[in-house]
Every structure is written in C-alpha cells, then in structure tokens.
C-alpha cells in the first residue's frame with residue numbers, strides 16, 4: 001500500500017484526478033500549487049495554522065467513547081467529535097488553512113461553494129476573521145433546506161448568491177464558483193470545500209483535514225492502547241472521511257466510507273457515486289460520477305445536502321478501485337434512524353451527513369465478525385442546521 | 400498544414416467567420432435549413448454538443464445547453480442528424496464538447512465523428528497538460544485539436560501550446576465565461592498583439608462579440624472571429640436571426 005506519495009506531479013491518484021479546467025484557470029491553479037508547496041514547508045505558516053486550530057477552532061476535538069451506543073451494539077465505539085469544532089463541522093479545518101494560504105498569496109476575496117451551508121459558514125467565518133471579501137454560491141434548493149446557515153453567512157458579512165439552475169444544489173454551486181473564479185482569477189481565491197475539483201485541491205483539502213485522523217490515531221492509542229478495527233465516515237465529496245482515513249491507510253485497519261443512498265438505489269434518487277457511478281470528468285477531475293449514457297451528469301438526491309453531489313473525490317475513487325477502502329451506502333431512512341439514535345442514546349444531535357455513518361453502523365453491526373469491534377466513527381458535524389428537515393418530517397408524520 | 404489552416408491563411412477576406420450553434424437548438428430542422436441557406440457565408444461552423452455542466456459558459460449558452468438536453472440532444476443523435484444532411488459536405492465543421500461527453504468509449508466516438516466529416520474538436524475543459532497524452536489518439540482519427548490561449552496564459556506555456564495546437568488557436572479575449580460584451584476588451588487587444596508576434600498559426604478571437612464595430616476593430620489583429628452567445632440570444636428570444644447574422648458576416652468581408 002503506497003498512498004503517501006499521491007497525487008503524482010500531474011495531480012493524479014492512479015487514473016483519477018487531473019486538471020480538466022478551462023485554460024484561463026490553469027495559471028491560477030499552477031500558482032496555487034506552487035504557493036501551497038512553499039507554505040507547506042514554512043514553519044511560521046505551520047505555527048499560525050496550529051494556533052488558529054487550537055484557539056479559534058477548538059482543537060484537538062475529543063475522541064469520545066459512546067458508551068450507550070457501544071453497549072447496544074456490542075462494540076467499542078468512539079466518536080471523533082468534529083461537531084464540537086467552532087461553526088459546527090470539520091469544514092472549518094480546511095477553511096482556516098486555505099484562508100491563511102490565500103492571505104499569503106495576497107488575495108483580497110474568497111469565493112466558495114456550499115451544499116449544507118457548513119463550508120459556506122466556515123468560509124464566511126474565516127473571511128471575517130482574516131478580512132477578506134467573501135461570496136458564497138449555494139443552490140436555491142439548499143438555501144431552502146439549510147436556511148439557518150444562509151442567515152449565519154449573511155451575519156458574518158458574506159454575500160450569498162442562490163444558484164437557480166439545474167438541480168439547484170451543490171453541483172451547480174461549484175459550477176458558479178468556478179465561473180466566478182474564471183472571471184476574477186487574479187484578486188480572488190477559490191476556497192473549495194471538499195476533496196474534489198482540479199489538482200491541487202484534492203491534495204490541499206486532504207492535507208488540511210488530516211488533522212482529524214492524526215489526532216484520532218494518537219487518541220485511540222492513548223485510550224485503548226491499540227489501533228481500531230474499523231473507521232467509518234460519511235462521504236459526500238469526501239473531506240471528513242479522507243481526513244480521518246488518511247493517517248490510517250498504511251495500517252491494518254478496515255475502513256468504510258458511507259455514501260448517500262437517498263430514497264433507495266432502485267429509485268435512482270441517490271448520491272452513491274462510487275457504488276453506482278462510472279468514471280467521468282466533472283469540476284476539473286476524473287472520478288466516479290453519476291451520469292447518463294450520453295455523459296451528462298444525472299440529478300442526485302440525499303436528505304443531507306452535504307452528501308447530495310454526483311461525484312466523489314479522486315483519491316476516494318482510487319482507494320475504492322484498489323480496494324483499500326470499502327464504500328457502502330446508507331439510505332435517507334437509515335440516516336434518520338442514526339440521527340434519532342445518537343440524539344436519544346448519547347445526547348448528541350448529529351448532522352444528517354454524519355448520521356449516515358451512525359445509521360450505517362447500527363444497520364450493519366451484524367456484518368462485522370468481531371465479537372466486540374473497536375470502531376471510530378467520524379461525527380463530522382452537529383445537527384442544529386438540520387432541525388428544520390427533521391421538524392418537517394415530524395409534521396408530515398403527525399399531520 | 401491542416402486543411403482548415405490552409406483555408407484560414409488563404410482567405411480572401413478580412414476575417415474568417417465562425418458562427419457557433421448548439422446542436423439541436425432550437426431544433427435540428429431549423430439549424431439545418433439555416434446552415435444550408437448560409438453555407439457560403441460560414442467559413443467554419445462550430446457546433447456545440449450540449450452538456451449538463453458547461454462551466455466555461457455564461458448564462459445564454461447555459462440556458463441553451465440546458466434546453467437542448469431537455470430536447471434530447473446528444474452526441475449520438477447529432478451525428479445521426481448530420482449524416483442525413485448535406486451539412487458536412489458543404490461546410491467545414493468543428494465540434495465543441497466538454498470532455499465527459501467524449502471520455503467513455505473515446506475511440507469509438509472519434510471514429511464516428513471522423514466518419515461524418517468533422518474536421519476538429521474544441522474541448523474547453525481539456526488544457527495542454529491533459530491533452531498531451533491524447534494527441535496521438537486524435538491524430539489517429541485525423542481530428543484537429545483546437546487549443547485555447549487566454550489572457551492568463553504565460554509565455555512559456557503559450558510556446559508549448561502553439562507547438563502542439565491544431566489548425567488554429569482559439570483566442571480567449573477576456574478572463575471570464577462566454578457571453579456578449581459591448582466593447583472589445585483592451586486587455587484582449589494588447590494580448591493579441593503580443594501573441595501575434597509569437598506565431599503565424601491562425602488566431603480566432605472568441606468570447607464577447609456582438610456587433611459589427613467590434614469585428615471591424617479586429618482587422619489585421621487576428622484571423623477570424625467566433626460568434627456564439629449573440630446568435631444564441633436571438634434564438635432564445637425568438638427574434639429574426641438572418642439579418643443580424645448577415646450584418647456580422649458582412650463585417651468579416
């Protein structure tokens with residue numbers, strides 16, 4: 001297993017990745033890459049990044065033993081508490097890192113896309129902190145289902161632009177963010193929120209999220225004196241999952257990524273790119289992609305806006321292809337079960353994205369042969385943003 | 400030298416005229432009639448295959464891509480349509496398509512595109528780095544790969560692009576997406592002067608053209624002009640295309 005060295009110098013993870021962008025963006029991407037390699041070696045940058053992670057984000061986040069869930073499932077289950085990060089999800093780790101990079105590159109303005117709104121909020125937050133102008137693109141559908149996050153972004157001083165084309169979700173938001181960047185490549189920095197997009201983004205975002213796995217590895221060794229049997233995380237674009245997985249890739253640890261199964265695979269309404277997509281090119285990278293027979297990208301669905309994306313990071317595509325990570329699915333219903341279970345058993349209301357990982361574990365516990373497996377689940381975010389969706393479900397059921 | 404390059408270099412007019420249409424919009428029959436009727440005015444026809452996520456395009460072409468897909472337009476039925484028309488025999492065609500439309504079963508598709516008589520490919524999301532490995536394959540099917548030069552393309556990069564580019568260079572005149580603009584951008588003009596000194600490969604100016612005077616101001620600067628969004632808007636708004644088309648065409652004479 002040699003994964004440490006990837007991507008290669010052309011931005012490929014095996015056959016996946018690359019830079020499939022209009023010529024106008026090539027120079028900005030090359031500049032970004034060389035700036036990133038420079039700061040990566042810079043001790044001052046490292047210190048500053050760590051300072052903000054500790055004092056602003058609130059790291060390290062706990063690795064918390066979920067005792068009641070563990071008992072129920074006859075397992076030892078630890079939650080990596082990214083929900084306790086400032087702004088409520090792992091997205092801020094990456095936003096802080098890239099904002100510092102943007103500052104170093106002398107950019108004046110941040111552009112971001114957002115699905116669930118967590119990355120948009122994280123970007124708006126660092127824009128406020130480091131004095132950038134900020135424009136966030138968000139699908140109109142997502143603006144509706146994650147209304148509170150729209151309000152948060154506005155409070156933080158960001159301009160939120162609802163995107164009213166196509167499925168009006170994350171995919172279209174990225175299209176618009178790319179169009180903005182093509183039009184303002186000099187003064188603006190595109191702060192991409194997941195391990196997708198053209199090289200070097202999948203690498204940069206991974207590097208800024210690997211703190212999740214680095215901490216978790218150290219913590220589990222301290223607490224349990226051994227590595228876990230399993231890692232489980234939800235996969236949208238794939239940033240919280242790669243963040244947890246990456247430092248364990250060379251270890252003898254079984255790794256499971258959970259994609260959004262939506263209303264069920266048979267309905268076609270899902271966002272399980274690895275399980276049910278085929279190799280294609282979107283947003284600058286070659287990856288597994290949900291598409292039709294003509295090569296047009298198909299509409300997707302997930303109850304959680306953060307998983308509702310037709311592609312998946314090139315590194316995940318690669319890890320799936322070589323069989324290092326198993327990618328499975330959890331439907332909306334299973335995720336909602338996980339959402340309730342964690343709330344009721346542990347007093348932790350998870351983001352619907354993270355609830356996919358919890359629900360998957362509950363649903364599939366019997367598939368794990370170990371008598372009492374040691375499991376780390378990435379609790380990528382908290383559920384406050386999803387209360388509107390859950391409330392609507394209640395109304396539907398009761399009314 | 401490819402046949403298109405020869406044609407551009409030996410033109411008996413100020414600029415080659417390259418209208419852009421998205422296949423099947425407003426419908427195949429309309430386009431066929433329009434193209435056949437205007438075949439002598441069209442130096443090169445740039446025909447777009449609609450894609451769900453055209454990131455290099457502005458609002459007009461996004462809308463047209465979207466509607467064409469709703470109408471069921473695909474690479475496959477565009478090829479079937481062309482096969483049954485006179486178009487490939489009477490005009491030189493290049494296809495514009497985003498790479499995902501070609502990626503799966505690439506060679507099978509290139510063979511079909513070649514068999515129809517299409518001369519070249521414009522792939523807006525396939526920059527130099529990603530095209531290098533594919534050039535031998537495009538070559539094998541005799542398809543010219545048109546590469547882009549944009550205002551952000553630096554000199555060393557331009558040299559590489561110029562070296563491997565097909566019959567002409569697609570000169571992106573602004574930092575931005577496709578769409579009409581009122582003026583010629585000064586940045587684009589200066590940049591064209593610079594690139595002009597570096598190569599005698601034909602430069603075809605794209606992005607932003609909507610009126611006669613813009614075209615007239617390109618005389619002597621570049622070799623041709625692409626007009627896309629401006630025609631697309633007329634079609635979207637259901638307005639008469641012919642007189643507007645003629646006006647811009649005449650400006651290239």
Ligand SMILES: Cc1ncc(COP(=O)(O)O)c(C=O)c1O
Nearest residue numbers: 118236237238239240306353381
């Ligand atoms: C809490 C949370 N978890 C997971 C995701 C999915 O994204 P990724 O797969 O990049 O972690 C999101 C995206 O918005 C999110 O907000």
